[in-house]
Every structure is written in C-alpha cells, then in structure tokens.
Amino acid sequence: MKRLLAPCAVLLAWLLPGPAVPQQFQGVPPPAPGRSALPAAPVPGPQVLAELRKGGYVIYFRHTSTDFSRDDTRSRSDDDCENQRPLTDKGRAEARAIGAAFRELKIPVARVLASPRCRTMETALLAFGNPERSSEARAGPASPESEDRYAPLRTVLATPPGAGGNVVVASHGNPFYAVAGAPYLAEGEAAVVKPLGKDFAIVARVKWDGWRSLEK
Numbered sequence: 001m002k003r004l005l006a007p008c009a010v011l012l013a014w015l016l017p018g019p020a021v022p023q024q025f026q027g028v029p030p031p032a033p034g035r036s037a038l039p040a041a042p043v044p045g046p047q048v049l050a051e052l053r054k055g056g057y058v059i060y061f062r063h064t065s066t067d068f069s070r071d072d073t074r075s076r077s078d079d080d081c082e083n084q085r086p087l088t089d090k091g092r093a094e095a096r097a098i099g100a101a102f103r104e105l106k107i108p109v110a111r112v113l114a115s116p117r118c119r120t121m122e123t124a125l126l127a128f129g130n131p132e133r134s135s136e137a138r139a140g141p142a143s144p145e146s147e148d149r150y151a152p153l154r155t156v157l158a159t160p161p162g163a164g165g166n167v168v169v170a171s172h173g174n175p176f177y178a179v180a181g182a183p184y185l186a187e188g189e190a191a192v193v194k195p196l197g198k199d200f201a202i203v204a205r206v207k208w209d210g211w212r213s214l215e216k
Contacts, residue, residue: 032081038183056194087122091188111161112169150179
C-alpha cells in the first residue's frame with residue numbers, strides 16, 4: 001500500500017495547481033540572478049547608526065500598514081486616493097513613529113523621494129514632511145534603449161547622496177524586489193542601501209519599530 005501511495009502523491013502534486021501568486025506581486029520581473037534583499041553580512045546596529053549619521057546612504061522604505069480590503073484596480077490616476085489601497089490608522093501611527101525615531105537618533109535626511117501613489121506620499125509626509133513626487137521611486141517608463149522599467153530606481157539606489165545627508169525613498173514592495181531580490185520588505189520596513197556608483201549593496205534591513213534598537 002505504501003508503494004502505491006507515494007506515486008499517487010507525486011501524481012496529485014503534478015496535477016493540482018501550485019499556490020497562487022498574490023495579485024500585488026503578479027507581473028513583477030524577477031531580479032537579476034544572485035541578487036538578495038538581505039544584507040551581505042550582518043553589521044552591528046551601532047555601526048549602522050554611526051554610518052547613517054555621517055550620511056551617504058539611500059534608505060528605501062516600503063509604505064507603512066495598509067487596508068488590504070481595498071486595492072488600486074479602479075484608480076484613474078496617482079491622485080485618485082479614493083480608489084487606491086490606503087494607509088490604516090496603524091500605518092499612519094507607524095509613519096509618525098519612524099519620523100520621530102529619525103529625529104531622536106539624529107539621522108540626517110537630505111532628500112525624500114516618494115512614489116506618487118497616495119499611500120507612499122502619505123507615509124513620507126507623515127514621517128519626514130515635504131516629499132518629492134518621484135516616478136523613479138516606483139518605476140519609470142522603459143527607455144528606447146532598454147525595456148527595464150526599473151532602471152531609474154536602480155540609478156537612485158546606486159547614486160551616492162551628497163556628503164552629510166541621506167536620501168529616503170518611500171515606495172512599494174514590488175520595485176525593491178525587482179531590483180534587489182527576495183525576500184520582500186514588510187510594510188513599514190526599510191532597507192539601508194550603500195550606493196556604489198554603478199551598483200549598490202544592502203547594509204541592513206530595519207522594521208518600522210526597530211530604529212531605536214540600532215543604539216543597542
């Protein structure tokens with residue numbers, strides 16, 4: 001009987017469809033081979049904080065917590081907030097907490113770029129104030145030379161900011177997956193990125209409530 005069950009299990013696994021890909025992740029191109037959104041090597045929190053205080057990094061945030069009972073399928077434009085997935089009250093509180101932590105930790109922010117979607121603009125506004133609407137923070141149009149719609153975001157992540165400040169990007173999970181690889185950023189989570197000119201490296205990942213723990 002056991003000999004019969006094993007082939008049957010294999011046959012069922014082949015016949016049955018695999019797990020569905022979540023709608024928000026469908027159509028996202030796979031990242032370059034070997035890419036990973038995890039840091040190449042663990043760096044102690046105090047060292048990460050010391051480097052951020054010097055400036056020179058790009059800090060990529062996925063927007064904070066949202067209401068998944070709503071989506072963007074009926075949205076007519078980036079400004080059509082009523083027909084997009086919005087932040088929840090929890091997400092708004094998370095964004096404010098991120099901004100408060102940056103101020104307390106004295107992490108300098110020279111520039112804030114945000115995807116034009118309402119939830120990303122609101123995350124950036126509540127956390128840091130006065131964000132710049134940036135299609136490059138999400139995905140720009142494919143250029144005639146390349147069909148890579150995420151090339152502008154790669155440029156943002158690879159370009160070193162001026163001395164003494166960091167660039168904050170408030171965007172979505174899909175674009176970062178497309179350029180950096182798995183695993184996806186959680187809502188409110190950030191990747192600390194070291195720009196290298198033509199490339200970039202992931203230095204750390206920080207949850208929305210994990211910034212103060214960098215001091216320890």
